[in-house]
Each structure stands twice: as C-alpha cells, then as structure tokens.
Amino acid sequence: MDKAAIVGVAQTRYERRKKDQIFADMVFDVTRAALDDAGLTINDIDSVVTCSNDFYDGRTISGMAVGDAAGGMDKNISTVSGDGTFGAFYGLMRVLSGYKATIVVAHYKGSEGDVKITTNGMFDPIFHRFLGIEAISAAALQANAYMNLYGLTEEQFAEVSVKNHGNALNNPYAQLAMKITVADVMNSKKIADPLKLFDCCPISDGAAAIIIAGEEIAARSKKKPVWIKGVAHCCESYLLGDRDLAKPVALSEAARKAYAMAGIKNPLREIDVAEILEAFSYMEPLWLEGLGFCKPGEGATLIGKGVTGMGGRLPVNPSGGALSANPILVAGLARLIEATLQVRGEAGARQVDKVNTALAQGFNGPCGQSHCVWIIGGKK
Amino acid sequence: MSDWRKDVEPLTLKGQIAIPYTWHVGDVGSRFLAALRDEKKILGSRCPECGKVFVPARKNCGACFVDISEWVELKPEGVIEAYTIVHYSHPIQPVKPPFAYALIKLDGADVGFLHLIKKDLDKLKNGLRVKAEFSGERTGKILDIDSFELV
Numbered sequence: 001m002d003k004a005a006i007v008g009v010a011q012t013r014y015e016r017r018k019k020d021q022i023f024a025d026m027v028f029d030v031t032r033a034a035l036d037d038a039g040l041t042i043n044d045i046d047s048v049v050t051c052s053n054d055f056y057d058g059r060t061i062s063g064m065a066v067g068d069a070a071g072g073m074d075k076n077i078s079t080v081s082g083d084g085t086f087g088a089f090y091g092l093m094r095v096l097s098g099y100k101a102t103i104v105v106a107h108y109k110g111s112e113g114d115v116k117i118t119t120n121g122m123f124d125p126i127f128h129r130f131l132g133i134e135a136i137s138a139a140a141l142q143a144n145a146y147m148n149l150y151g152l153t154e155e156q157f158a159e160v161s162v163k164n165h166g167n168a169l170n171n172p173y174a175q176l177a178m179k180i181t182v183a184d185v186m187n188s189k190k191i192a193d194p195l196k197l198f199d200c201c202p203i204s205d206g207a208a209a210i211i212i213a214g215e216e217i218a219a220r221s222k223k224k225p226v227w228i229k230g231v232a233h234c235c236e237s238y239l240l241g242d243r244d245l246a247k248p249v250a251l252s253e254a255a256r257k258a259y260a261m262a263g264i265k266n267p268l269r270e271i272d273v274a275e276i277l278e279a280f281s282y283m284e285p286l287w288l289e290g291l292g293f294c295k296p297g298e299g300a301t302l303i304g305k306g307v308t309g310m311g312g313r314l315p316v317n318p319s320g321g322a323l324s325a326n327p328i329l330v331a332g333l334a335r336l337i338e339a340t341l342q343v344r345g346e347a348g349a350r351q352v353d354k355v356n357t358a359l360a361q362g363f364n365g366p367c368g369q370s371h372c373v374w375i376i377g378g379k380k
Numbered sequence: 381m382s383d384w385r386k387d388v389e390p391l392t393l394k395g396q397i398a399i400p401y402t403w404h405v406g407d408v409g410s411r412f413l414a415a416l417r418d419e420k421k422i423l424g425s426r427c428p429e430c431g432k433v434f435v436p437a438r439k440n441c442g443a444c445f446v447d448i449s450e451w452v453e454l455k456p457e458g459v460i461e462a463y464t465i466v467h468y469s470h471p472i473q474p475v476k477p478p479f480a481y482a483l484i485k486l487d488g489a490d491v492g493f494l495h496l497i498k499k500d501l502d503k504l505k506n507g508l509r510v511k512a513e514f515s516g517e518r519t520g521k522i523l524d525i526d527s528f529e530l531v
C-alpha cells in the first residue's frame with residue numbers, strides 16, 4: 001500500500017440537542033476546523049466523502065444537503081450511508097487511487113428524529129420490522145446470548161459503563177461525563193434485559209471531520225502526520241437469527257486483515273490504546289474478543305483486571321467512548337479522531353503515555369453486522 | 381457577529397414522513413407467508429451445499445452462494461437461544477410492554493427465528509422450549525404467528 005496519513009481532525013462537542021446548529025452548520029464548522037488543524041485550505045482538498053443516512057436525516061440523498069458545507073463545491077463528492085470508519089475507508093481509497101487529499105465528514109442529530117423508528121427501519125420489512133425490534137432490543141438479545149454462552153454477569157458489563165463515563169470526565173467533547181458506581185448502573189432504569197439505562201449510549205447530536213492525504217500533502221501539513229498502517233472491514237449475515245450473536249466473526253476477520261497489513265502479531269503487546277464503538281456496555285468486552293486482545297469469553301475478565309483502564313496495559317476508550325456520546329455514523333469517526341489525537345500526543349487530560357500505535361474500530365448494522373478496524377501510528 | 385445570536389429564538393419545524401410502500405415479498409416469501417396464513421405451518425428451506433436449514437425460507441444460501449430449492453416443514457416448536465424482556469413502550473411495538481423478543485431455534489432448523497413471547501416472562505430462560513401460537517385472524521404476515529409460549 002502507498003503511504004497515506006491522517007493530517008487533520010475536528011469534532012464538535014457532542015450534546016443531547018444542538019439547537020443552535022443545523023446539519024450544514026455543524027459540517028461547515030468541523031470542515032473548517034479540520035483544515036485549520038492540518039494547516040491546509042479548501043483548495044488543497046480534491047475529494048470529499050460525507051457520511052449520512054436518509055432515514056436519520058429525514059431527506060432523500062441526505063449527503064446533498066451538506067456537500068457545500070463540506071467544501072465539496074466543484075469537487076468529486078460522494079456519500080457513505082454508514083459509520084464514519086467506513087467513510088474514512090472510502091476516503092483512503094480515494095487517496096490511494098490518486099487524489100491528493102480527501103476530507104471525510106459525518107453528521108447526525110438524534111434529537112431531530114425518532115431513533116426507535118429509524119433503527120427499526122434497519123430490519124427486514126417483511127419478516128422483522130412488524131415485530132417492532134430496533135437497535136436497543138436487538139442489542140439486548142446479543143447481550144443475553146453473550147452472557148449465556150460464557151456465564152457473564154450484568155455487573156461485569158456495568159464496569160465498562162463506570163470506566164467509560166469516568167474517562168469522559170477528561171474529554172471536553174463528551175456528552176455524558178459522570179463518576180458513577182457499579183451499583184448506580186445496576187440500579188438504573190430497566191430498558192431491555194440485561195440492559196439498563198447506564199448500559200446504553202445516549203441520543204446525541206454532533207459532527208466530525210478528518211482529512212486523509214498522500215505523502216505530498218502530508219509533507220506540508222502543519223501537524224505531525226498520523227500514518228495509516230492497516231485497515232480492513234468485513235460483514236456478516238443480515239438476519240440476526242443467521243448469526244451467532246455471541247461471536248463477532250466479522251470483527252475478527254476485519255482485525256485479522258488489518259493486523260496483517262500493519263504487521264501486528266500480538267495486538268495486546270503492540271497496540272498502545274484502542275478507541276472502539278461500544279454503543280452498549282457489553283459491546284466493549286465482546287469487541288475486545290473479536291479484536292483478538294484476549295480469547296473468546298475473556299473480554300470481561302480483561303476489563304475486570306484493569307487492563308483497559310487509563311493506567312492499564314491497553315487503555316480502551318480514554319475518550320469515554322460511545323457510552324458517553326453516540327452520534328450515530330459520527331461515532332466511529334470520533335473513535336478514529338481520538339486515536340489520532342492519542343498518536344499525536346494531543347489528547348489532553350485523556351492522553352495515554354507513549355502511544356506509538358493506536359487502534360480505532362467502528363461498526364454498521366444491528367449488533368455489529370459489519371466492522372471496520374484501523375491501525376494508525378506515528379512512524380511512516 | 382456573536383451579539384445577535386444570544387437573542388435568537390431557536391425555531392423548529394415539525395414534520396412527518398409517512399410513505400406508503402407495497403413490497404413484493406418474493407416467491408419464496410409469498411409461499412412462506414401463505415403457509416402461515418392458510419395452513420399454520422412454518423416453512424424453511426435447505427441449502428444443497430452446506431445442508432443448513434434456513435427459516436424463514438430463503439431462495440439462496442449466501443455462504444455457499446447457490447440456489448436453494450428444497451422446502452422443509454418445521455415443527456412450530458423449538459428452543460430459546462436468546463431473549464430479552466423489553467420494558468419500554470413505543471408505537472412501533474405490536475404489543476404493550478413488558479414483552480420479550482426471542483431468537484428461537486425451531487426443531488429441524490439451523491438458524492434462529494426472531495419472534496415475540498408475551499406470557500410467563502418471569503419464567504423465561506435460555507434453553508427452554510417454546511411453541512408457536514397462531515393468530516385467529518391471519519392475513520399473510522409474520523404476525524400470523526401471534527407469539528411463542530412456553531411448552
């Protein structure tokens with residue numbers, strides 16, 4: 001693979017409701033901030049990828065409404081209707097196919113639609129949609145299958161919520177930063193067993209942008225380029241019943257390919273920090289298993305031992321993760337941005353010591369139907 | 381610039397998108413739904429390559445990438461593979477909470493079948509056997525199975 005780097009990043013503060021900004025306002029702000037971060041102008045950008053979803057935005061071909069705000073005027077622009085990690089993957093492909101620099105933007109306003117209706121829309125309209133299932137109840141089925149297979153407890157999942165909401169106290173962009181206990185999580189409102197309120201991500205508004213460039217632009221960008229070492233995505237079956245929800249096989253395959261590309265043999269030893277998309281608490285241990293940081297069934301033990309805490313061998317979600325803000329589609333791009341800031345050493349109070357190599361992960365579809373894994377580092 | 385913003389009243393507009401669709405359910409889907417409606421039967425289909433029995437019946441096996449033509453009548457009974465009891469209410473739900481969603485491995489099938497459980501929620505456990513209760517009035521839709529009940 002030719003060399004490509006992340007040269008600029010920006011995100012809005014994530015909030016329950018951004019009533020002072022429309023989609024295009026948010027996208028314009030993060031586009032300009034990412035350019036400023038990179039020390040580039042819009043004229044340095046020759047390709048634009050936007051991430052949006054028509055159901056979420058309530059408009060057909062929703063990417064069209066933010067093209068100008070993303071600096072896409074007179075440029076090659078297209079839209080990924082999926083998580084920002086997938087949008088960034090497409091942005092990287094553009095750069096590898098000869099474009100000099102791609103800006104990838106994602107936006108979402110959970111406050112403006114009805115997330116239960118829009119995520120119910122993910123499901124098959126003939127066999128599943130009439131049952132009323134949506135993102136939360138599907139996730140609860142996955143959490144149940146995972147607990148049942150390995151004999152896990154709700155308290156083990158609650159520890160993730162405690163850790164990530166606590167980490168969010170160090171992240172000025174986070175929406176739900178709080179010091180809570182396992183008991184607080186256990187006593188929070190029942191949503192869909194085994195999930196309780198604090199096991200679930202909030203509804204969020206926000207936007208994020210990232211600039212991916214080839215060597216020519218990277219050489220003259222203001223910030224130290226963060227090089228893309230490996231990236232892959234993989235998808236599994238659509239219908240929930242066709243999948244073993246306790247085994248994230250698409251994530252394992254994406255990780256295997258990304259590690260092979262990056263030359264990583266022992267991820268737990270070679271990766272210094274991970275930002276992963278845990279929209280629900282149980283997802284963090286499950287995704288850690290899929291990412292090969294431990295054996296299947298041992299993700300919760302890894303977390304319980306403190307390995308993934310700020311002082312542990314592998315801090316996971318120093319930002320507070322998606323439990324602390326989950327603007328859908330933006331959330332994966334935020335993971336990649338947070339990982340980039342960690343490699344640069346610019347993560348402020350949430351900075352992990354000596355980060356050479358970072359991992360970011362995002363997913364699309366109910367219960368993580370498809371996953372995208374990024375390995376980035378400071379060395380070319 | 382910033383002065384006028386402090387005094388702006390943030391206006392919103394209410395909208396609603398309600399688009400009628402008429403989805404053809406496909407020939408395999410039509411036979412599956414007609415069997416629910418007319419015979420109270422749950423039909424699956426078996427892949428000629430891997431032998432997997434899918435339910436609802438499929439026209440193709442994605443893994444083997446081949447056509448499926450063999451129909452299999454499944455018992456309207458099986459085992460709870462995964463379940464969740466839902467405590468929140470929303471108009472998209474066909475029943476008032478609490479109720480459960482379950483992935484049910486029907487006898488003779490190799491994949492889970494997603495449906496509802498409405499009764500005995502406090503007795504639910506992974507691995508318990510359940511059977512389909514059909515609706516009295518059936519029109520060729522997935523809710524022609526009203527729900528599953530503990531055996």
Ligand SMILES: [Zn+2]
Pocket residue numbers: 427428429430431432441442443444445
């Ligand atoms: Zn097959």
